Amino acid sequence: MALEFDLIETYFKPLSQGLSIEEVGIGDDGAVLSVPENHQMVVVTDTLVCGVHFPLETSAYDIAWKAVAVNLSDLAAMGASPGGYSLGLTLPDNDQAWLKGFASGLRAITEQFKIPLIGGDTTKGPLTLTVTAHGWVPNQQAILRSGAQVGDLICVTETVGDGALGLKVALEQLDKGFSSELSEIEKQALLSALNHPVPQLAIAADLRGLVNSAIDISDGLLADLGHILEQTNRKQHKLSAGLVLEFGAEIELEQLPLSSAVEKYITQTHDWSPVLSGGDDYQLCLTLNKQNWPQLQKIAQQYGVRITQIGRVVEQKGIHCLMSGKPVADELIKTTGYSHF
Amino acid sequence: MALEFDLIETYFKPLSQGLSIEEVGIGDDGAVLSVPENHQMVVVTDTLVCGVHFPLETSAYDIAWKAVAVNLSDLAAMGASPGGYSLGLTLPDNDQAWLKGFASGLRAITEQFKIPLIGGDTTKGPLTLTVTAHGWVPNQQAILRSGAQVGDLICVTETVGDGALGLKVALEQLDKGFSSELSEIEKQALLSALNHPVPQLAIAADLRGLVNSAIDISDGLLADLGHILEQTNRKQHKLSAGLVLEFGAEIELEQLPLSSAVEKYITQTHDWSPVLSGGDDYQLCLTLNKQNWPQLQKIAQQYGVRITQIGRVVEQKGIHCLMSGKPVADELIKTTGYSHF
Numbered sequence: 001m002a003l004e005f006d007l008i009e010t011y012f013k014p015l016s017q018g019l020s021i022e023e024v025g026i027g028d029d030g031a032v033l034s035v036p037e038n039h040q041m042v043v044v045t046d047t048l049v050c051g052v053h054f055p056l057e058t059s060a061y062d063i064a065w066k067a068v069a070v071n072l073s074d075l076a077a078m079g080a081s082p083g084g085y086s087l088g089l090t091l092p093d094n095d096q097a098w099l100k101g102f103a104s105g106l107r108a109i110t111e112q113f114k115i116p117l118i119g120g121d122t123t124k125g126p127l128t129l130t131v132t133a134h135g136w137v138p139n140q141q142a143i144l145r146s147g148a149q150v151g152d153l154i155c156v157t158e159t160v161g162d163g164a165l166g167l168k169v170a171l172e173q174l175d176k177g178f179s180s181e182l183s184e185i186e187k188q189a190l191l192s193a194l195n196h197p198v199p200q201l202a203i204a205a206d207l208r209g210l211v212n213s214a215i216d217i218s219d220g221l222l223a224d225l226g227h228i229l230e231q232t233n234r235k236q237h238k239l240s241a242g243l244v245l246e247f248g249a250e251i252e253l254e255q256l257p258l259s260s261a262v263e264k265y266i267t268q269t270h271d272w273s274p275v276l277s278g279g280d281d282y283q284l285c286l287t288l289n290k291q292n293w294p295q296l297q298k299i300a301q302q303y304g305v306r307i308t309q310i311g312r313v314v315e316q317k318g319i320h321c322l323m324s325g326k327p328v329a330d331e332l333i334k335t336t337g338y339s340h341f
Numbered sequence: 342m343a344l345e346f347d348l349i350e351t352y353f354k355p356l357s358q359g360l361s362i363e364e365v366g367i368g369d370d371g372a373v374l375s376v377p378e379n380h381q382m383v384v385v386t387d388t389l390v391c392g393v394h395f396p397l398e399t400s401a402y403d404i405a406w407k408a409v410a411v412n413l414s415d416l417a418a419m420g421a422s423p424g425g426y427s428l429g430l431t432l433p434d435n436d437q438a439w440l441k442g443f444a445s446g447l448r449a450i451t452e453q454f455k456i457p458l459i460g461g462d463t464t465k466g467p468l469t470l471t472v473t474a475h476g477w478v479p480n481q482q483a484i485l486r487s488g489a490q491v492g493d494l495i496c497v498t499e500t501v502g503d504g505a506l507g508l509k510v511a512l513e514q515l516d517k518g519f520s521s522e523l524s525e526i527e528k529q530a531l532l533s534a535l536n537h538p539v540p541q542l543a544i545a546a547d548l549r550g551l552v553n554s555a556i557d558i559s560d561g562l563l564a565d566l567g568h569i570l571e572q573t574n575r576k577q578h579k580l581s582a583g584l585v586l587e588f589g590a591e592i593e594l595e596q597l598p599l600s601s602a603v604e605k606y607i608t609q610t611h612d613w614s615p616v617l618s619g620g621d622d623y624q625l626c627l628t629l630n631k632q633n634w635p636q637l638q639k640i641a642q643q644y645g646v647r648i649t650q651i652g653r654v655v656e657q658k659g660i661h662c663l664m665s666g667k668p669v670a671d672e673l674i675k676t677t678g679y680s681h682f
Contacts, residue, residue, distance in 0.1 A: 047463075075370075084384070088387075
């Protein structure tokens, strides 16, 4: 078996290119990186465990892509421009074919988002990956969860529910009758949403100053929107000495942007859980003042990203799902977001 | 079981104190951190796997301490001042007593080295920890492995071999006869070196500009000194168009600073492997111009850290171990450093 240093030389060092002559990538105790002036650093971290965050059968290429992608999605939600990422890779064995596929996946996302691998550690053990990524925002311009305002429009990028339905496809949990109604293209699109999520990092910098709050839908739409409301409420409590406004949200289910496969699934099963609580979507949920909507639409067109209004921030506590303008029965929406335990 | 957000609130959020009002710690998609002017960022990462990097029986307190300590040791080797750290924690279950102990260990090292926890991710799976830490160095002042010069003195901090011998104590691998010769205090000191290593971060900033190269002895003295020589040789190859100098090192075994327990062990077994290739020591191996030796001694006294000369960088390729000035038989030193596979 190759020694760790061969592993690093062969597979990982080529991914640390793009650093300047004053910077140091892989090969020392740590990386040395220059920092842009008048910027703050954003740091995010996410761990993926085999069999928990991706099915056993997932390809090495997809595992590598996803481990980085979920972090870039968090950077995007903060409005950050990419800086670099470190990889803690725990592997059961030193399978060269697996490593080759893994390195290809890393290379693909590293090059697509122009974010170098700056360091890492490879260890022996059950397959687990922790990526820590950093990015940059101009001072005081990070987009926070806590910035929502009453009256804000709530929007999401692209479609919701594909990651969760993709997991059902991967695990062959779908009813056979329904499964046969999906085209091969639809199934592939669902699996791609699960295994090869594309973080909304391209538009992140343009969202700064335009949206009031953002989060990525990794835990599920209701749970993540709940995080925005919770953080916003906390901030209000801190700021206000007296009367406290409790923020809530109204979501119009008909407005939720769905892929054809997810739409078919809901029509047949009436099960909204992949959309409302599925998670694993890596789309952004944004809130913004409605006067900024035209500008947001311009950005969406410029980058070819679909952005859809799905509701608004209201003064009434809690998240209220509406259909045809009327509240939806609680049992439909009594789905909580992904809990890590 | 408590949900992940309760875990974070109860155990981890209190460790992100010390951030300024312009900064954001735990609770958003990522942390937002201000950066000191005219500084570069140093980023390090290390993964610990239960049963590989620490015995199963290790206490939660010690696991937490060590996961952070090994990273601070890497920051120290770069001459960095502490910035913050992220934790990717994979846990088999949500054991409140374990988590309480774990949080105490994190708190202890967080407070001792004044480095806040800035983010993390907790997931379910086999016990694995990845810490990514960052620190700061004034522009172009990071201490690199590649800076050694022929004629440099080679030094180490404190004593060498205690971590590796501590592992033999923990795993009850020591010969009973020998084991009975160790006092309780000696055994505890060995276990402490293994489970509660104290990174040499306090003196790190003072080493900048004073030493030519540094590395921490986590993979074993010979292997890590080898990394210094390898990186230095690479740099020389890049810099020189023509004649290339191959750097090597001479180490005088009698000069190696040993604890009483390690000294007893070598006297009885003639086994130098814990000292030369054991690793897990988290002491620094430094090379410096001999004219800087008095200043280094001053710093050592100021911080109460023992620093010992053990050899010098020479023009002869390879690492040559000497005893009474004579080369030591190869079989004694044919011990390679810790390999992660």
